[in-house]
Amino acid sequence: MKSPYNFDHIRQKDGEPLTEWFVRVIEWAISESKGRVGRIRYALHELEELARDEGRTDGSREVQQKMDAETVRLRKRIADLELMLRGSVSKIDAEAERQAAAEAMRYRAEERAMDHGCVPNNTSEAISALTLPKPLWTETVRPK
Numbered sequence: 001m002k003s004p005y006n007f008d009h010i011r012q013k014d015g016e017p018l019t020e021w022f023v024r025v026i027e028w029a030i031s032e033s034k035g036r037v038g039r040i041r042y043a044l045h046e047l048e049e050l051a052r053d054e055g056r057t058d059g060s061r062e063v064q065q066k067m068d069a070e071t072v073r074l075r076k077r078i079a080d081l082e083l084m085l086r087g088s089v090s091k092i093d094a095e096a097e098r099q100a101a102a103e104a105m106r107y108r109a110e111e112r113a114m115d116h117g118c119v120p121n122n123t124s125e126a127i128s129a130l131t132l133p134k135p136l137w138t139e140t141v142r143p144k
Contacts, residue, residue: 018054022047091137102132 010028012021029043089097106127111117113124 018051022051095135095137098136099132106130106132 010021010025012018025043025047026040029040032039110124110127113121113127115121
């Protein structure tokens with residue numbers, strides 16, 4: 001339904017704040033009302049809706065800007081973490097290597113303690129009986 005009061009001929013000037021345009025529209029409505037409040041009330045109602053829409057637009061712009069800034073920050077953090085991850089080893093792999101190194105050290109010590117490098121003796125048997133260290137970082141790798 002077409003409104004009985006039309007103020008489309010009063011356009012917002014370039015760079016004019018919304019509040020000043022509202023004042024011009026209300027002044028026009030008052031001058032044209034001839035003592036009736038309907039035109040003024042209608043103009044106020046329409047301007048209130050425009051202000052609400054403008055506020056929603058400004059709010060959504062601010063939210064979008066904040067989201068964009070946060071997205072950039074998070075992408076940078078992800079890139080930093082991926083770069084750090086390339087040079088790191090998982091706890092499972094580290095624990096497996098630690099256990100393998102302990103086993104290799106025990107085997108070398110046992111070999112050096114043997115007489116002439118191949119005949120077992122009490123010392124080499126004692127070294128062989130030593131237990132491997134318990135896992136430090138994870139329970140997924142069990143000592144042999």
